[in-house]
Amino acid sequence: CSRTYLIELRFLLKGAEPSNEYSPRFYESVSELLADTEFIKWANNHRNIYFGASPRSIHSGTKESIKTVNSLWIDVDLEDNPGASKADLYQAILNSKHKPNIIVDSGHGYQAYWLLNKPYSIKSEQDIKIIEELNKKLGSSTGMVSDYTQDVSRILRLPGTINIKSEPFVDCTVNYFESGNRHDIDILKAEYITSSIEFNAPKANLPMCT
Secondary structure, eight states: OOOOOBEEEEEESSTTOGGGOOOOEEESSHHHHHTTHHHHHHHHTTSEEEEESSOBSSSOOSGGGOOEEEEEEEEEEGGGSTTOOHHHHHHHHHTSSSOOSEEEEOSSEEEEEEEEEEEEEOOSHHHHHHHHHHHHHHHHHTTSOOOSOOSTTOEEEOTTSEEOSSSSOEEOEEEEEOOSSOBOHHHHHHHHOOTTSOOOOOOSOOOSOO
């Protein structure tokens, strides 16, 4: 059966303080999101804007809403890597064994994305653990300390917006983009998901359509 996946935007004043949060907005397409440009432009001057790194299957930002994953990601910040410069972070990510497709300057560090050559279906708790473990391993592969952002329902900064977490405010911009050389998750799993990693016994498959 077919499913409509949703793009989630979330609007936060400081970090992820829910008391300062507007209700998340969900969009069925990029064109629908672009139709909301006026509100997003307004919010950009008042809130930090984040998007769901994985598409949502329902109007929710929980793990239960994740039924497919199109990319893997990491978040590397200066505050977690004392002594390193932003240039050091950038080069470490760019020169990692598996080169990312997108590197975003989040203002105080970088967020990187590895686009998959095909969607990875989430059918069980074990599938979630695999994605989260791959995110952790890709972060470790840079040689830098990556932030705790491997969870499958993670929100990350929306490129083209302003980071107003602390002054001085800074732009969140795409510094590197290469969409052609996408990654095979089976190759990454063979390299990073070893027999030494113990997963809980898979639970009953989550329903693929509701």
